[in-house]
Structures are given as C-alpha cells and as structure tokens.
Amino acid sequence: MRIVSALAAGLVFGTGIAISGMADPAKVLNFFDIAGTFDPSLVFVMFSAMLTAMVGYRFVLARNKPLYDDVFHLPPASSIDRPLVLGAATFGVGWGIAGFCPGGAIPALGLGSVEPLIFVLAMEAGMVGARLVRDHQAKQRVTA
Secondary structure, three states: EEEEHHHHHHHHHHHHHHHHHHOOOOHHHHHHHHOOOOOHHHHHHHHHHHHHHHHHHHHHOOOOOOOOOEEEEEOOOOOHHHHHHHHHHHHHEEEHHOOHHHHHHHHHHHOOOHHHHHHHHHHHHHHHHHHHHHHHHHHHHHHH
C-alpha cells in the first residue's frame, strides 16, 4: 500500500505541475522576466502550494506517526546557516537560468524533450558533488 500511495501522490503532483505550466521552462522564465514578458500566473501556483503545505502539515503532523512508516522523516536542522543560504541561492540561480526546478523537471521528463533530461543529469551530478564535498569536509574536521 505504501508504494501505491507514493505513486498516487506522484501522479497528483506531476499532473499539477503539468497543468500549472511549471514543466514549461519558457513559462517559468517569463515569470522571472519582470521587466519584459512577465507572466504572473505562477504566483497563484506558488501561493496554492504554500497554502496546501501549511494546511497539510498541520493535519499530518498532528498524527503520532505516518500511515506507512514508523516515524516522520523531517530535516534535523531548523536554523538558517551558510549551507542553507548557499543551497537556496544556487537553486534560485539554476532555476532562473534553466527554467526548471526539480519539481518541474522530473515530470517534464515524460514530455520526451532532451532539456529536462540534461537538467536532471546535471542536478544529480551537483547533488553527488555536494555530498562528496560535505563528506570530505567532515573527514577534515575529524582529523583536525
């Protein structure tokens, strides 16, 4: 049942991304082009996502545990630190350059275009690289 619920959630998410236009990098880039071809429709998408998450987290976290797991897997850190700021800035710059974010690129893989594939491969390489750097830094701290 766990896999079926994950599949259902993924299908709902991917459908929402496709309907909202967030799988289309041109639409996303027009949202960022405030001085040119600005398209404010993604403000509605983002506001709706934030509202849904705020309401959803209230209901879900009121439970003792998730339906299909023993514990909630939440980020351990809640502070705003250098890695968070650098990661958010890198995410924003990448989104502005490519017109894709992970939430839009992964469903866009199903559209048969090569651009989302290149983006997802580059994203994966970046995540692996960041993990290698973080692990190396952690080893340096232990040996120092």
